[in-house]
Every structure is written in C-alpha cells, then in structure tokens.
Amino acid sequence: MDCVEQKDTEAKAPSVVDRYYTRWYRADMKGKACEDHCILQHSNRLCVVTLAETHPILQNGRTIKSINYQISTGCSRLNNKVSGKSKRGGQFLTDFAPLCRITCSDETEYTIYSCIRGRLLEVNENILETPNLLMEKPSTEGYIAVILPKFEESKSITENLLTREEFESVVSKRSDVQSQTS
Amino acid sequence: MLPLKEKDKPIVQKLLSAGCCARCVLRFCCVSVQAAYRQPQQETLKELKAFIADTENSKCQDSAGPDSRDENNKSHEAAVSDTPEDPPSKRAKLEPSVAAAQCEEEDAAAAVVRPKDDESPVCVVCLGILQELCGTIQAVKIAEAVKAESYEFDTLVLSVSLPAQLCVREHSCWLHVKKEVREKGLVFDKDDVIQVKEAFKWIMQGLVAKELGGVAVVTRSAFEVGVEFTHPQTDADCHFLATTCPDCFKPTKNKQSVFTRMAVVKALEKISDAKFLKHYPCPPTQPTSSCISQDIQCLHVSVFVAGRYNKFCRSLPQTPWVIDGERRMESSVEELIAAPILSAFRADGFNFSSSGREDVDVRTLGNGRPFAMELLNPHKARLNKVEMKKLQEIINKSSDKIRVRDLQIVTREAMSRMKEGEEEKTKTYTALVWTQKPIQREDIGFIDDIKDLTLDQKTPLRVLHRRALAVRQRVIHSMNARFLDPHHFYLGLKTQAGTYIKEFVHGDFGRTKPNLCQLLKTDTDILELDVESVDVDWPPAIPE
Ligand SMILES: [Zn+2]
Numbered sequence: 001m002d003c004v005e006q007k008d009t010e011a012k013a014p015s016v017v018d019r020y021y022t023r024w025y026r027a028d029m030k031g032k033a034c035e036d037h038c039i040l041q042h043s044n045r046l047c048v049v050t051l052a053e054t055h056p057i058l059q060n061g062r063t064i065k066s067i068n069y070q071i072s073t074g075c076s077r078l079n080n081k082v083s084g085k086s087k088r089g090g091q092f093l094t095d096f097a098p099l100c101r102i103t104c105s106d107e108t109e110y111t112i113y114s115c116i117r118g119r120l121l122e123v124n125e126n127i128l129e130t131p132n133l134l135m136e137k138p139s140t141e142g143y144i145a146v147i148l149p150k151f152e153e154s155k156s157i158t159e160n161l162l163t164r165e166e167f168e169s170v171v172s173k174r175s176d177v178q179s180q181t182s
Numbered sequence: 183m184l185p186l187k188e189k190d191k192p193i194v195q196k197l198l199s200a201g202c203c204a205r206c207v208l209r210f211c212c213v214s215v216q217a218a219y220r221q222p223q224q225e226t227l228k229e230l231k232a233f234i235a236d237t238e239n240s241k242c243q244d245s246a247g248p249d250s251r252d253e254n255n256k257s258h259e260a261a262v263s264d265t266p267e268d269p270p271s272k273r274a275k276l277e278p279s280v281a282a283a284q285c286e287e288e289d290a291a292a293a294v295v296r297p298k299d300d301e302s303p304v305c306v307v308c309l310g311i312l313q314e315l316c317g318t319i320q321a322v323k324i325a326e327a328v329k330a331e332s333y334e335f336d337t338l339v340l341s342v343s344l345p346a347q348l349c350v351r352e353h354s355c356w357l358h359v360k361k362e363v364r365e366k367g368l369v370f371d372k373d374d375v376i377q378v379k380e381a382f383k384w385i386m387q388g389l390v391a392k393e394l395g396g397v398a399v400v401t402r403s404a405f406e407v408g409v410e411f412t413h414p415q416t417d418a419d420c421h422f423l424a425t426t427c428p429d430c431f432k433p434t435k436n437k438q439s440v441f442t443r444m445a446v447v448k449a450l451e452k453i454s455d456a457k458f459l460k461h462y463p464c465p466p467t468q469p470t471s472s473c474i475s476q477d478i479q480c481l482h483v484s485v486f487v488a489g490r491y492n493k494f495c496r497s498l499p500q501t502p503w504v505i506d507g508e509r510r511m512e513s514s515v516e517e518l519i520a521a522p523i524l525s526a527f528r529a530d531g532f533n534f535s536s537s538g539r540e541d542v543d544v545r546t547l548g549n550g551r552p553f554a555m556e557l558l559n560p561h562k563a564r565l566n567k568v569e570m571k572k573l574q575e576i577i578n579k580s581s582d583k584i585r586v587r588d589l590q591i592v593t594r595e596a597m598s599r600m601k602e603g604e605e606e607k608t609k610t611y612t613a614l615v616w617t618q619k620p621i622q623r624e625d626i627g628f629i630d631d632i633k634d635l636t637l638d639q640k641t642p643l644r645v646l647h648r649r650a651l652a653v654r655q656r657v658i659h660s661m662n663a664r665f666l667d668p669h670h671f672y673l674g675l676k677t678q679a680g681t682y683i684k685e686f687v688h689g690d691f692g693r694t695k696p697n698l699c700q701l702l703k704t705d706t707d708i709l710e711l712d713v714e715s716v717d718v719d720w721p722p723a724i725p726e
Binding site for chain 2: 122
C-alpha cells in the first residue's frame with residue numbers, strides 16, 4: 001500500500017521542466033536518422049538546447065569520448081561572452097548553427113545544432129568535465145546551451161519545430177517501420 | 183513718490199518712449215522697493231511722466247532722507263483715493279478698501295472695452311506680464327485653482343513660467359539702455375536688473391495670500407503653485423537665434439518647441455552684441471498681443487510612507503503582473519496597500535519599493551517585509567499617529583491576502599536606509615521539499631549540521647532574460663530539516679539576502695552549485711516557499 005502511494009507521488013509531481021518549460025523538437029536533424037534535438041522554452045522565452053532521449057548518443061549503452069565546442073578553427077562556443085542586461089557580445093545563431101561535436105567511444109561523431117535563432121548566452125561547461133551528465137540527465141544538467149531569442153521572434157522561432165505530440169507520433173512511426181523491417 | 187534719482191532720468195525717458203510699461207521701467211532702474219511695484223501701474227506711469235517732466239522735483243528727491251519710503255507710501259495712498267481719472271467701476275464694490283480700488287482698476291484694465299485715454303499698449307519687454315496679467319484677477323484665478331483641489335497646506339510658494347522670448351526682449355532692452363544704466367555706477371550687468379519673475383511675485387504674493395485668507399506666501403514651501411504664461415509669437419521672436427546659434431537648439435523628442443528658456447538663455451550668452459543688433463530690433467518692436475495665462479498647476483512635494491507587509495496568498499504578485507499588455511493576476515501587494523493610502527493622502531500616484539521581493543507563489547510571514555512608498559502630489563500631507571494607525575487598520579480590513587504593520591510617515595532620506603547594506607542582511611525561509619528517492623528521518627539529519635555553506639549561483643534561467651549573466655557567491659548561514667513523509671520535508675534556511683532559494687533546491691540545470699540535489703544525492707524540487715523574516719531594522723517598530 002505504502003509503496004503504491006509513494007510511487008504515485010513520485011509520478012505525479014511535475015518536474016521543474018514540466019512546470020516552467022515547453023518542449024519543442026526537431027527530428028532527424030539535417031536528414032540524419034534519429035538525430036533528434038529537444039528545445040526547452042521557458043515562459044520567459046529563453047531556450048535550453050538539449051538532446052532528445054531518442055538521440056543515437058543516448059542509445060545502446062554508448063559512452064562519450066569527447067565533447068568539443070570548437071566548431072571550426074576560428075570559432076569556439078567556449079569563447080562566447082555576454083555582458084550586461086542586453087547580453088552584448090553574445091554570438092548570434094541561426095537555426096542550423098552548430099553548437100558542438102560529440103564523439104562516442106565507438107568513434108561515431110555527432111554535431112549538435114542550435115535549432116532556433118537567437119543569441120547564445122552560455123554553453124554547458126559541466127559536461128566537458130563530466131560527460132556522464134549528458135547521458136544521465138540529458139534534459140536538465142546535461143543541457144548543451146542556453147539561447148535567448150529576440151523578443152519579437154519569441155513565438156515564431158518554434159514554428160518550424162515539432163510539438164511533443166507531433167514528435168511522439170514521429171517516434172512511434174519510426175518504431176513501426178523498424179518492427180516491420182526486422 | 184518713486185525712489186528714483188537724477189541719473190535714472192535718461193533711462194526712464196528712453197524706456198518710456200521705447201514702449202516699456204511703468205513697472206519694467208522700475209526694473210531697469212533697479213528699484214528694489216517692492217511697494218513701488220504693488221501700486222497701480224497707471225499711478226506709477228503718471229509719476230514717471232511727472233518725474234521726467236519736472237527737473238526741480240527730482241533734485242529734491244535725490245536729497246531725500248532715509249524715511250523717503252514712508253513718504254512714498256503715503257503719497258501713493260493719497261493718489262489712489264484722489265485721482266479723478268480712475269476708470270469707472272464695472273463691478274459692485276466688494277469692500278471699501280485700497281485693495282478693492284485696485285481690484286476695480288485691474289478689472290477695468292482687463293476688459294475688452296477700455297476708455298481710450300487710459301489704454302496702455304502691451305509692454306515691449308514683459309508682454310503684459312507686469313500689466314494686466316498681474317493683479318487681483320490673476321490672484322483670484324490662482325486662489326480658485328488652489329481651493330478647487332482642496333489642498334491642505336500652511337504655506338505656498340509661487341512659481342512663474344514665462345515664454346522664452348521675454349529673455350530676447352529683455353536682452354534687446356538691456357542693450358538699448360546699457361550705457362545709461364552703467365553710468366548709474368551701481369549696476370554693471372543685465373543680471374542686476376530686477377527680473378520680471380521677481381517683480382511679478384512681489385506684486386502677486388500679497389494678493390494671493392489675501393485671496394486665500396491669510397496663508398503665508400513664501401519663497402520656499404512644500405506646496406508650489408505654478409503660473410504659466412505663453413505667447414503665440416515665441417518661435418517668431420526667437421527664430422533668428424536658431425540661425426545664428428544652431429548648436430544651442432537641438433530638437434528633442436518630448437519638447438514641443440526647440441525654443442526653451444534654457445536654450446534661449448544659452449544662445450544669448452553666446453551671441454555678440456553686434457550680431458544680436460544686426461538680427462533683432464533694439465529696442466524691441468511693439469507686439470501684436472500680450473501673453474496668455476495658462477491653467478494654474480498645483481504641486482505638493484512627495485510624502486513618504488513606510489511599513490512592513492505580510493503576504494498570505496500564493497497567487498498574489500508584489501507588483502501588477504502584465505504580460506504582452508495583458509494583466510495576469512487581478513491584484514498585487516502594492517495595489518492592496520496603496521489604495522487606502524492614496525485616498526487618505528489624496529495623492530495622484532505612488533512609487534513602491536521594498537527590501538527585496540518575493541515571487542508570486544511565495545508567502546511572507548513573520549514580521550513582514552519592509553516597504554516604502556513615495557506619494558506623488560499629496561493634497562493632504564499630514565496624518566498624526568492616531569490617523570496612521572486607523573489607516574493601517576483600513577488596509578488590514580480591506581483584504582485578508584496581506585497585512586501591514588509599523589505604518590508611518592518617513593523622510594526621503596530615511597528611505598535609503600532600507601536599501602543600504604541590503605546585501606549583508608539575512609533572510610530566513612521555510613521550503614517544502616520533494617525528493618525523488620524515498621527518504622527516512624535520519625537521511626536528512628546531516629542538513630542541520632551544515633553551517634555557512636557558500637553557493638556559486640549563476641543568474642537563474644527564470645530571470646536571465648532580463649538580468650546580466652553572472653556567477654554570484656551567496657552564503658547559507660544555517661539550515662534545519664523537518665521530516666514530513668518519505669518524499670517530503672520542510673527545510674528551514676537562514677541565508678544572505680539575494681540567495682535564490684528555489685534554484686538552490688532544484689539546482690537550476692546544475693547552474694547553482696552546490697545544490698540540494700547534490701547534497702541529498704537525489705533529484706529534489708521545491709513545492710512551497712515562505713519568507714519567515716527579512717532582517718532589516720528599518721522602519722522602526724511601532725508598538726501595537
Ligand atoms: Zn513691462
């Protein structure tokens with residue numbers, strides 16, 4: 001009895017993400033199968049870029065070898081600095097701006113993209129020290145970056161993304177196809 | 183008799199023929215005897231004309247002793263009652279005094295139809311300010327404006343706003359008589375001439391005081407009554423300055439005209455006499471109309487009220503909550519407190535500030551949070567202790583969502599005590615915490631032993647859109663945990679002001695370190711938060 005009740009409270013309590021953020025998805029990023037991204041948009045318009053739980057990095061007990069925010073010889077997201085309330089100096093990103101490259105121990109490499117237009121506020125340096133955060137808590141402590149959309153674009157930037165329901169139906173179709181072919 | 187000397191004679195002559203009014207003549211002669219301005223202007227004019235006509239008389243005046251002012255007053259009174267040329271009364275007499283006689287005279291002067299021989303043209307320098315526009319009619323207008331808003335006050339100060347081209351005309355007139363004025367030996371600069379504003383106040387202060395039943399009209403007061411004059415030709419009169427000193431007149435968004443008094447004064451300081459004389463007539467030309475008197479503006483300086491508030495409701499924001507122009511919650515702490523205070527002080531508006539603020543879903547218990555309010559333009563500025571106590575009761579009866587204590591009137595300076603050292607002050611909280619893994623009583627016992635835990639808090643994501651990104655160090659001085667059930671406990675915290683409690687509990691995506699999730703090695707979340715105390719010793723407590 002006790003146990004059932006406990007499980008109930010555990011399940012019912014909405015998480016911080018549930019309470020304050022809306023989940024948006026981009027499936028099969030740049031046509032690459034299952035490279036799904038999840039954007040958490042706070043009610044204050046700020047966006048947190050995360051890996052969707054379906055992303056290949058998080059499948060089949062993979063481990064991460066390295067995470068690199070140096071996206072080209074001339075540009076590292078680690079050099080991003082913002083100052084003041086207006087966040088002067090932050091790099092401005094478009095939908096397909098790469099944020100980082102993640103290499104798994106099996107040498108597969110994945111690029112994570114911004115998915116939305118806006119100013120880069122910060123990247124998550126904690127995952128450089130502890131890549132496991134990304135595996136264990138992809139939607140909270142394992143986030144990739146924080147982006148602030150322009151005020152006037154705070155609604156329109158998610159127009160090209162999938163809602164949670166739309167994304168779930170994409171994922172379930174995927175598993176249908178998989179089960180048919182296998 | 184006017185306190186004029188032989189050396190004034192050429193100045194008087196020049197100014198009168200240039201079209202100056204009698205009072206402006208007195209100003210340029212630097213007459214600082216206020217009574218000379220208060221007497222009817224037609225009287226002054228008559229005396230000035232007599233003065234320049236009669237050489238012998240003026241010589242006598244020069245040798246007059248120190249009691250010459252008394253003689254002036256006597257002769258003035260005599261002149262008022264004896265003058266056969268006084269215009270006929272257009273109104274029933276209100277009171278048979280000297281002032282009443284003056285009143286009739288002003289009425290007549292302002293009337294559209296005036297006796298031909300008495301008609302004085304609009305003064306080329308003051309544009310009527312020291313003529314028809316000052317006197318009993320103006321005083322009645324001012325008094326009525328003050329009474330209409332039923333202000334409560336002991337003293338008042340008159341402020342006068344004049345159209346900018348008066349400076350231009352004053353300058354032109356100064357250049358016209360500069361040589362003669364300087365020859366008097368006492369006066370060297372334009373600034374030594376009696377200002378139009380000053381003369382206007384000398385004339386008006388007593389009249390306004392009388393209309394308001396003996397209120398003291400003084401030079402410094404918390405209650406200001408503003409008299410504003412405009413003139414349709416201001417831009418036309420000042421326009422030449424914009425071409426000669428273009429850098430003085432930069433267009434500003436909120437000003438109707440670039441020709442503000444400040445800008446014109448600055449341009450006149452820059453322009454050479456020769457250049458001025460080339461572009462502007464000297465003496466100034468006859469205007470087509472006099473100034474227009476605008477509505478009287480009354481303003482009482484702000485009153486400051488302080489106290490402490492409790493907030494008992496988890497759906498009440500501190501200030502009105504508006505998103506995309508739409509109101510989210512029906513009320514707010516500041517509105518609930520302000521409404522009764524505004525009506526008690528009959529103020530036009532308010533600015534609310536407090537020692538920190540709580541989120542919409544947070545209660546503030548204990549002795550409450552210090553707050554202060556600036557009341558704008560209060561029509562009643564004084565409430566005694568009993569009245570303040572009553573006001574506090576009215577606020578507390580008006581809503582059960584909030585409660586106020588220690589309500590008192592404070593000074594503007596004292597208000598800063600609330601903000602100073604805010605960072606060093608401590609606050610205590612109680613949080614209802616949820617844990618993902620089930621806990622037992624002894625699992626949380628170690629929390630009570632943690633002392634002075636320093637946190638590195640990145641600006642929380644929930645406020646990062648409007649605040650700078652930074653890592654701030656904050657100290658949790660002490661904590662205590664009270665077990666509730668396997669997934670819940672109450673966490674008491676005593677922290678440095680400015681610590682983000684919610685983020686300490688849920689970790690804010692690992693952006694606050696250390697956080698409670700790390701300490702308890704499970705996900706934790708905050709379900710409820712109460713502020714138990716805000717340890718600021720201002721405002722002083724008022725015994726119940
Ligand atoms: Zn005048």
